[in-house]
């Protein structure tokens with residue numbers, strides 16, 4: 688048993704190292720979102736999350752928040768690949784669930800907003816004791832936690848023809864990158880190196896400080912507003928495509944070098960989206976697993 692258990696931890700560790708990540712907040716973005724969220728859980732939700740996590744996570748949700756990126760190319764999980772993003776019509780700068788939430792074959796609901804609804808609803812049924820036994824609730828929790836991060840990354844709700852900026856090659860300071868990756872990872876890594884001595888804990892502390900008692904203090908209540916647990920993801924997707932147009936694509940030509948000016952003006956957007964993703968993931972988990980009935984009323 689112990690050997691098997693260690694083997695599976697080793698495989699998880701190996702997957703972490705070996706699988707290239709082309710989509711999704713980087714590891715750092717997801718870790719921050721999930722750590723922020725876990726820190727805001729009320730006791731019932733905290734206990735439910737701990738219960739669903741495998742032992743090797745040691746109660747740390749953030750340690751498995753990148754899991755959906757690691758398995759998306761495995762045969763068994765190929766169906767999850769379209770669930771990380773939404774392609775919207777080029778230059779429309781708008782999002783509509785009925786028009787945009789489908790995979791490339793047109794299968795409805797197969798997009799990040801549909802996935803958030805799906806896994807939220809699975810967890811609500813689990814909580815109510817009416818869950819479908821075919822579904823794995825540990826996986827539902829990890830998918831929900833990951834996709835709440837992705838839907839807040841502006842370029843995850845991007846244009847169809849450039850795959851959310853993936854096909855727009857740019858230079859990030861001196862090395863080659865692409866516009867999607869700049870938003871997934873480059874901005875976060877440059878911020879970590881320039882301002883936080885590469886220490887994720889310091890960055891996390893400042894993010895939390897900025898909404899508990901700083902520049903975002905007055906905004907948090909509006910971030911958490913959600914009348915219907917199952918459709919609020921549409922609001923987040925709409926915010927993302929608007930930010931993608933206003934800040935992501937704006938002024939960027941293929942082959943261009945993006946450096947100080949782009950970094951300085953976009954970093955605050957990235958930081959705010961990470962914080963919002965964390966606050967909202969906590970809100971959803973608190974409603975789904977909370978003591979009170981309002982979560983279920985909101986979700987039904």
Ligand SMILES: *[C@@H]1O[C@H](CO)[C@@H](O)[C@H](O)[C@H]1NC(C)=O
Nearest residue numbers: 770796797798801802805822
């Ligand atoms: C919802 O999750 C189930 C498995 O848990 C999966 O078969 C289905 O394709 C998912 N749909 C969406 C839209 O995520």
Ligand SMILES: *[C@@H]1O[C@H](CO)[C@@H](O)[C@H](O)[C@H]1NC(C)=O
Nearest residue numbers: 695741822823824825826827
């Ligand atoms: C649920 O999924 C996790 C992660 O894939 C896996 O380790 C676990 O064995 C699964 N549980 C069941 C009951 O299949």
Ligand SMILES: *[C@@H]1O[C@H](CO)[C@@H](O)[C@H](O)[C@H]1NC(C)=O
Nearest residue numbers: 890893894897901902958959
């Ligand atoms: C936190 O807010 C300060 C302004 O009060 C700002 O300079 C800093 O960049 C913010 N940090 C993060 C991580 O958002």
Ligand SMILES: *[C@@H]1O[C@H](CO)[C@@H](O)[C@H](O)[C@H]1NC(C)=O
Nearest residue numbers: 781782921922924925926929
């Ligand atoms: C989408 O976002 C835009 C810009 O913020 C806003 O004007 C519009 O009302 C939003 N649409 C929906 C359906 O939320």
